[in-house]
Amino acid sequence: MTQGPLSGVRVLDLSRVLAGPWATQTLADLGAEVIKIERPGVGDDTRQWGPPFTTKADGSKGDAAYFLCANRGKKSVELDIASPEGAAAVRELARTCDVVVENFKTGGLRKYGLDYAGLSAVNPKLVYCSITGFGQDGRDAHRAGYDYMIQAMGGLMSITGQPDGAPGAEPMKVGVAVVDLFTGLYASNAIMAALLHARVSGEGQHIDIALFDVQAAMLANQAANWFVSGTVPTRMGNAHPNLAPYQPFPCSDGMVVIAVGNDGQYRALCLALGVESLGTDARFATNAQRVAHREELTPALSALTCKHSMKALMAMLEAAGVPCGPVNTIDQVFDEPQAVHRGLEVHQTRADLDGPVRTVASPIRMSKTPVAYDRAPPALGADTEEVLGGLKG
Structure with a gap:
């Protein structure tokens, strides 16, 4: 051994x-x-x-x-x-x-x-x-x-x-x-x-x-945000202080987290959802602009994701190279094929x-x-x- x-x-x-x-x-x-x-x-x-x-x-x-x-x-x-x-x-x-x-x-x-x-x-x-x-x-x-x-x-x-x-x-x-x-x-x-x-x-x-x-x-980027900006971070629910869209979105049978980390992934997300115009909209062209206009962007994306099941949405996004994952309960975690494989x-x-x-x-x-x-x-x-x-x- x-x-x-x-x-x-x-x-x-x-x-x-x-x-x-x-x-x-x-x-x-x-x-x-x-x-x-x-x-x-x-x-x-x-x-x-x-x-x-x-x-x-x-x-x-x-x-x-x-x-x-x-x-x-x-x-x-x-x-x-x-x-x-x-x-x-x-x-x-x-x-x-x-x-x-x-x-x-x-x-x-x-x-x-x-x-x-x-x-x-x-x-x-x-x-x-x-x-x-x-x-x-x-x-x-x-x-x-x-x-x-x-x-x-x-x-x-x-x-x-x-x-x-x-x-x-x-x-x-x-x-x-x-x-x-x-x-x-x-x-x-x-x-x-x-x-x-x-x-x-x-x-x-x-x-x-x-x-x-x-x-x-453990405060990591949140402490760094305060050190650099002088603005005290606050509660934002499931939204991310530095990225958008980067949160759970509704589906017809649950929720899926969409984790967009760069502008290319954002445009790929919009193409996968059939709204290329949202990907080229000047308000959302860069991450900094998306963070500034998240109150407009989030409901626009939610109105699109809710038309799909979790399985269908994740298949679309994975094919487009957009990071995503289901909001699982504890039992579902260990039923995931990857969890079983590992x-x-x-x-x-x-x-x-x-x-x-x-x-x-x-x-x-x-x-x-x-x-x-x-x-x-x-x-x-x-x-x-x-x-x-x-x-x-």
Whole structure:
């Protein structure tokens, strides 16, 4: 069996909920051994974040679906790190690990001697990643951070949702915890970079990842728009601040997103819809003009797209080279022929559960060291004896 690119890397995962576990699941998918430390009898909070819940082989309630999404490929160890024995066990494990990931409040592990200073003293090569709401320093460093509040405080909700005056207008969160997910990805990237540095230099380091910082970075073109123009971006519904037409359009049986990225694609769109004159109209000749006149352009295009079914419209546009896609429900995503071809649904087994554990495949595709799915999200404490059995005491 081909070994993953991180085969031989050992990760001690002291994190819970989503941002930290998302980072460590990425490392596990790439071949790292990830040891997840969980509270005895309780485990990661997300084991209880349901419904829906899995069903155990005996018919009783199992883990929440939420837990399954971020804990594939890991070993679960029940350990009370607040006890002297538990803290000592973590220090012993840290001697043999390359990476520690934790998302306690800033300074929360210091009293147990499990902060960066404490663990790097026993393993100078250790890459230690702390994930918090606001970072290790500054006025807000002591505050807890949750995805929802960071989406609000970090500006994302101010640009998400219907514009003022439209039905249902209010700041809106995104449908998944995107700040946590982006934070997990930034953390895994930083960890792999730090591992390269440790391999060359022999020294570890402390990685400080803050949800608030990540949300600011995620503002991307919207932040750049404000930096350049001085105009504060606002909610625009499904419209794009820099492109037009670039939004969902109605069909007779649903909606299709049309994503025009240049003037040539716009003219091709108009030809496909049988309105070449709209493609040469001076008001819409360039993207900047289309953005300026979007209030006239959008209804004109909508009046044309609504005459077609989704399937017919997409066939027309794809033939013309115009990017488009259906507005799918979650079940429809995994029924897409491309999703089936790419194997986006992973089936694993766990002895205590009734039926397969279904998770979403990693999007990472590597030709020499492919992702492997060797372990289902673990039962609480399933690997406690294996991992702790060899430790002193």
